[in-house]
Amino acid sequence: MVSDDGADVALTGRVGRVTVPIPNDGPGEIVVAIRGGTERFAAWCDEPLAKNTPVVIIDERSARSVDVTPFPEADTL
Amino acid sequence: MLFWHVPAPDEALLISGSKHKDGATQFRIVTGHGAFVLPIKQKARLLSLALQEAELQEECVTTQGIPLRVRAVAVFKIGDDPASIANAARRFLAEQSRMEELCGRIFAGHLRSIVGSLTVEEIIRERDKVAQEVKDGSHPEMEKLGIVVDGLQIQEIEDPTGYISNLAAPHAAAVASAARIAAAERDQEAAEKEQQAARAKAQFAQETSILQAKIQAEVQEAQAQAGQAGPLAEAKAQQDVIAEQTALAERQAALTDKQLESEVRRPADAEAYKQRTLAEAARDATKHTTEGEAFRQRTMAEANRDTTLLNTEAEAARRRQLADAEADAQRASAQGAADARKAQAEAEAFAQRTTAAAEADAINARGAALSGDNQPLIAANKLVDMLPQLVQAAAGGISGSNLTVLNGSQGVSEMAVGLAAQGLSIFETLRHSLGKPIPAQTNGSGEGADHTEPAETG
Numbered sequence: 001m002v003s004d005d006g007a008d009v010a011l012t013g014r015v016g017r018v019t020v021p022i023p024n025d026g027p028g029e030i031v032v033a034i035r036g037g038t039e040r041f042a043a044w045c046d047e048p049l050a051k052n053t054p055v056v057i058i059d060e061r062s063a064r065s066v067d068v069t070p071f072p073e074a075d076t077l
Numbered sequence: 078m079l080f081w082h083v084p085a086p087d088e089a090l091l092i093s094g095s096k097h098k099d100g101a102t103q104f105r106i107v108t109g110h111g112a113f114v115l116p117i118k119q120k121a122r123l124l125s126l127a128l129q130e131a132e133l134q135e136e137c138v139t140t141q142g143i144p145l146r147v148r149a150v151a152v153f154k155i156g157d158d159p160a161s162i163a164n165a166a167r168r169f170l171a172e173q174s175r176m177e178e179l180c181g182r183i184f185a186g187h188l189r190s191i192v193g194s195l196t197v198e199e200i201i202r203e204r205d206k207v208a209q210e211v212k213d214g215s216h217p218e219m220e221k222l223g224i225v226v227d228g229l230q231i232q233e234i235e236d237p238t239g240y241i242s243n244l245a246a247p248h249a250a251a252v253a254s255a256a257r258i259a260a261a262e263r264d265q266e267a268a269e270k271e272q273q274a275a276r277a278k279a280q281f282a283q284e285t286s287i288l289q290a291k292i293q294a295e296v297q298e299a300q301a302q303a304g305q306a307g308p309l310a311e312a313k314a315q316q317d318v319i320a321e322q323t324a325l326a327e328r329q330a331a332l333t334d335k336q337l338e339s340e341v342r343r344p345a346d347a348e349a350y351k352q353r354t355l356a357e358a359a360r361d362a363t364k365h366t367t368e369g370e371a372f373r374q375r376t377m378a379e380a381n382r383d384t385t386l387l388n389t390e391a392e393a394a395r396r397r398q399l400a401d402a403e404a405d406a407q408r409a410s411a412q413g414a415a416d417a418r419k420a421q422a423e424a425e426a427f428a429q430r431t432t433a434a435a436e437a438d439a440i441n442a443r444g445a446a447l448s449g450d451n452q453p454l455i456a457a458n459k460l461v462d463m464l465p466q467l468v469q470a471a472a473g474g475i476s477g478s479n480l481t482v483l484n485g486s487q488g489v490s491e492m493a494v495g496l497a498a499q500g501l502s503i504f505e506t507l508r509h510s511l512g513k514p515i516p517a518q519t520n521g522s523g524e525g526a527d528h529t530e531p532a533e534t535g
Contacts, residue, residue: 008159020208029212035157040225042216051205063160064220 009034011041014057015071022049022068030055030068043068083111087127089155089162091170094119102163124166125173128154128227131181137192139200146235147192151184156225164223180224187215188229197240200231207231386499393506436466 014032019040022028027042028049041057042065049055055068084090084107092114093104105112114121133149155165169176191210192200199206211229219226236242411418 020212021205023209026209026213027216028209037157039157040227042212042220062220063158063164064156064225065216 011057011060011066016041016043016055016057016068018043018049018051018053018055018068021051024048027065030057030066032057041066045069080113080116081111082114082121082123084108084123087125089124089126089166091122091124091162091166092119093122102159104166106159106162106166108157108162122166122170124155124162124170126155126157126162128152129177129180131177131184133181133185133188135185135188135192137189139192140194140196143197143240144237145192145197145200146237147188147231148233148235149188149229149231151181151188151229152227153180153184153219153224154227155223161220161223161225164221166223168222180222183218183222184215184229187211187218190214191229197234197236197244200234201241201244389499397506 011032011034014034016030016032018028019031020029022043022045024047027044029040030043031038031040043055044061044065044067045055046069049068049070054071054073056071057066058069059067061067082090082092086109088108090107090112091104092107092112094115095105095118097103097105108126112121129152131151131153133147133151135147135149137145137147139145155161155169169179172179191207191214194210194214195203195207211226215226215229234241
């Protein structure tokens with residue numbers, strides 16, 4: 001996006017895991033494997049998600065906020 | 078190299094000076110690899126992406142209005158994605174040394190709002206809620222700054238009003254009392270077990286003592302028996318020895334007895350038999366000898382008697398003649414004396430006759446009694462002793478007749494009797510010759526031939 005090197009990668013479609021439970025109306029936190037390491041992103045979801053729920057990023061709200069949805073059969077991380 | 082800049086892994090190289098497309102940042106962000114920087118045209122700066130820490134201490138109030146003094150630590154860093162780097166570069170590139178302080182102040186506000194939306198119990202017990210609140214409270218603003226909060230950890234909560242201690246009090250009291258109850262119960266159990274163990278020990282000690290005493294008694298008994306066994310065995314052995322010795326002595330005695338019998342008794346018996354036999358033979362010999370001697374002496378006595386008789390008759394006849402002569406001569410002179418003498422002589426003669434008869438009877442009786450015995454010598458001696466008197470008595474009337482004293486057996490007694498009878502007959506004869514009629518006392522002179530018969534009947 002802003003750089004011409006490989007630092008800017010797409011988040012959508014990446015599979016992650018919930019680390020802070022996602023409530024109905026607020027952000028939780030997911031951890032995603034990216035750029036060789038793991039990074040945490042604030043995550044919003046339509047339904048409350050418990051901790052350690054595998055999710056898949058379906059949309060990016062901002063640089064560090066994403067929308068997720070539970071991804072039942074993922075063997076994440 | 079002068080124109081080649083390489084950022085470290087925790088750094089981002091920001092190159093500005095070249096024009097970029099619209100919509101993107103006008104400076105270049107390089108991470109991970111090096112880049113060539115034109116010296117005058119471009120400017121390169123390094124932005125640290127390292128972890129940063131902020132220590133917070135805030136007076137907060139919880140939802141319930143309880144004041145808390147919270148001490149917390151916030152760790153954060155500039156995000157690794159290009160948007161965060163751009164945001165952070167725009168704000169902090171020149172102020173990187175103060176970034177911690179600035180962020181710390183911002184976080185303090187966030188902390189206050191985070192604590193304000195939680196109760197004390199939630200802060201203490203519900204980590205997830207706290208994390209949620211942290212995320213909810215701080216993320217949007219931090220994202221604007223390009224900062225990623227890696228963690229907000231509450232280190233210490235001080236409670237000036239004692240709410241937390243009050244929260245803890247019932248539980249603490251319950252736990253303390255439960256602890257004390259448990260301790261007391263366990264103590265009681267332990268004491269009970271100790272007492273049981275002590276009791277069991279005492280019982281075992283008692284049993285052991287009893288057993289030891291019993292064993293000692295048995296040992297002493299065995300020792301006493303063993304102690305006795307020695308003397309007992311000794312005594313028994315001695316007893317056996319004595320028994321054997323007794324048997325030996327008995328055997329020896331039997332042997333000695335047999336020896337005695339063979340050496341002494343039998344010879345003695347034989348000797349005795351021999352002696353007895355010899356004695357019997359001697360006795361018989363003596364008897365025969367004596368009988369022969371007696372017979373010889375008797376015969377001699379008879380012969381002597383006859384001789385004496387004849388001598389006496391002759392002498393008597395002689396004296397008769399003399400006496401006749403004297404008597405005739407003295408008759409006239411001593412009639413009275415003759416009468417007196419006669420009377421005296423009669424008395425004496427009677428007395429002596431009686432005595433002689435008694436003695437003769439006695440001797441006859443003794444001779445009769447002794448005639449069957451084997452004591453010839455003694456009887457003969459006695460008769461011999463008596464004979465002078467008899468003869469003296471018998472011949473008293475004759476005055477001066479001589480009689481021979483004979484030794485012998487039956488013949489002697491017969492001799493005495495014969496002599497006495499002869500004396501009497503002689504006296505009678507004398508008296509008759511004197512002319513005085515006397516009552517006939519005995520038989521006539523013709524008895525001389527019959528004197529052998531009393532000897533056989535005596």
